[in-house]
Amino acid sequence: MGNTLPEIGAGPELLAGLPAGFRWGVATSSYQIEGAATEDGRTPSIWDTYCRVPGMVHNGDNGDVACDHYHRMPEDVQLIKSLEVDTYRFSVAWPRIQPHGGGPVNPKGIGFYDRLVDELLAGGIDPWLTLYHWDLPQELEDAGGWPARDTAYRFADYAMLVFDALHDRVRHWTTLNEPWCSAMLGYHQGRQAPGRQDFGAAMHAVHHLLLGHGLATQRMRAADPDADFCITLNMSQHEPATDSLADREAARREDGLAVRIYLDPLVHGRYPADVVEDLAARNVVLPVQDGDLEIISTPIDTLGVNYYFTSLTSGVAEDGSTVDSDGNPVSREVRLGRRVTEMDWEIVPEGFTALLTRLARDYPGLPMVITENGSAWADEPDEQGFVKDNDRTEYFADHIAAVSAAVRAGADVRGYFAWSLMDNLEWSYGYAKRFGLVHVDFETQVRTPKASAYWYRDTIRRARAAHE
Numbered sequence: 001m002g003n004t005l006p007e008i009g010a011g012p013e014l015l016a017g018l019p020a021g022f023r024w025g026v027a028t029s030s031y032q033i034e035g036a037a038t039e040d041g042r043t044p045s046i047w048d049t050y051c052r053v054p055g056m057v058h059n060g061d062n063g064d065v066a067c068d069h070y071h072r073m074p075e076d077v078q079l080i081k082s083l084e085v086d087t088y089r090f091s092v093a094w095p096r097i098q099p100h101g102g103g104p105v106n107p108k109g110i111g112f113y114d115r116l117v118d119e120l121l122a123g124g125i126d127p128w129l130t131l132y133h134w135d136l137p138q139e140l141e142d143a144g145g146w147p148a149r150d151t152a153y154r155f156a157d158y159a160m161l162v163f164d165a166l167h168d169r170v171r172h173w174t175t176l177n178e179p180w181c182s183a184m185l186g187y188h189q190g191r192q193a194p195g196r197q198d199f200g201a202a203m204h205a206v207h208h209l210l211l212g213h214g215l216a217t218q219r220m221r222a223a224d225p226d227a228d229f230c231i232t233l234n235m236s237q238h239e240p241a242t243d244s245l246a247d248r249e250a251a252r253r254e255d256g257l258a259v260r261i262y263l264d265p266l267v268h269g270r271y272p273a274d275v276v277e278d279l280a281a282r283n284v285v286l287p288v289q290d291g292d293l294e295i296i297s298t299p300i301d302t303l304g305v306n307y308y309f310t311s312l313t314s315g316v317a318e319d320g321s322t323v324d325s326d327g328n329p330v331s332r333e334v335r336l337g338r339r340v341t342e343m344d345w346e347i348v349p350e351g352f353t354a355l356l357t358r359l360a361r362d363y364p365g366l367p368m369v370i371t372e373n374g375s376a377w378a379d380e381p382d383e384q385g386f387v388k389d390n391d392r393t394e395y396f397a398d399h400i401a402a403v404s405a406a407v408r409a410g411a412d413v414r415g416y417f418a419w420s421l422m423d424n425l426e427w428s429y430g431y432a433k434r435f436g437l438v439h440v441d442f443e444t445q446v447r448t449p450k451a452s453a454y455w456y457r458d459t460i461r462r463a464r465a466a467h468e
């Protein structure tokens with residue numbers, strides 16, 4: 001990459017307190033970048049199916065071609081290298097490894113990741129592998145999906161196929177990306193694949209996602225205790241909009257369903273009693289069998305934290321009622337009144353600091369890595385295709401500063417991965433929302449680093465220089 005651009009958000013506090021050896025990375029996921037949807041034996045995932053349901057994905061977009069990363073991988077690894085990051089977080093597409101969702105490893109499918117890992121290592125970049133970033137083989141959804149217990153066992157089998165092939169070179173293993181999204185957006189709200197709308201099914205999905213994580217971690221750890229095991233959760237602070245009892249209760253419930261229903265069983269080996277009670281009031285019982293919680297609480301080495309925004313919670317609807325049309329208590333998102341990104345997400349860096357210090361307090365002894373953080377903007381390339389994305393740079397600067405502040409306050413955060421390496425398929429928003437450090441022209445597949453990419457590279461240089 002060429003010249004350095006003017007510095008933005010480079011206040012003295014930006015990196016203060018970040019430890020030596022702090023990891024810097026960029027992140028992507030398989031379906032969002034790979035394309036080659038039918039190549040080398042890959043079969044459809046729930047996202048291939050969902051993208052074809054009219055009205056579900058903006059503009060009818062899909063991941064058939066995406067960033068064509070499957071064919072441009074060596075070039076993309078050079079791009080990653082030019083950013084001077086030390087870590088690349090990517091995910092493996094389950095339907096490439098087990099076409100149709102079962103059976104032995106597909107040599108061509110695993111071959112792609114084998115080459116990717118070698119290419120990364122040759123470039124001095126540490127691979128950080130996520131096993132599941134939402135692309136469930138369609139056949140497993142047809143058999144019941146995550147609400148079905150068997151999916152957890154299928155996931156552990158799949159995990160071992162990937163682990164056996166790559167653990168000699170990959171040290172960092174993340175089981176799941178954002179199970180909240182898989183369960184709540186996929187099975188309750190229907191806003192992501194597979195698009196079901198059934199709260200009870202979503203809660204069963206939560207338990208089976210966690211069980212799948214635990215089964216896979218147990219087996220991988222037994223095979224190689226030295227590897228580093230992680231799960232990535234998307235989280236934010238859930239503060240009440242006012243001090244009223246209704247708002248405080250709504251915030252407690254939201255925190256229960258977004259943070260504690262995952263971290264309490266993972267760390268403490270039990271579901272939170274108040275969440276279990278809330279669910280009972282909705283006639284939902286988590287399908288826990290004997291021994292499940294021991295499996296789920298198999299030790300992990302790192303908690304992956306994805307953070308994007310914060311809002312407040314109210315338990316009172318606009319019309320003043322505290323129950324919805326189904327008789328369930330209201331939980332409504334209330335804005336803080338901050339500036340928003342193209343996703344309409346409020347920019348609240350101090351919410352990030354608050355979240356990290358809270359996690360450090362409630363779940364001590366669990367090192368954290370920021371596995372995703374970033375923002376979408378209406379990028380406008382100039383005639384050379386260059387994007388001067390000061391808004392994105394400012395977002396990164398403010399949020400890296402928020403991480404540093406949390407570290408100074410005692411949170412054990414060991415790395416930061418920007419979302420995303422390059423513009424890609426933003427799920428239901430299609431290609432319309434751009435999160436990349438690198439601009440992608442989806443007509444020509446030309447990649448052009450944005451101003452934020454140069455800023456990020458220089459920030460990483462500064463962070464390292466501070467410890468020389």
Ligand code: FCB
Nearest residue numbers: 029177178234419426435
């Ligand atoms: C997260 C997803 C990631 C990306 C960002 C913007 O929820 O993990 O794939 O879409 O949001």
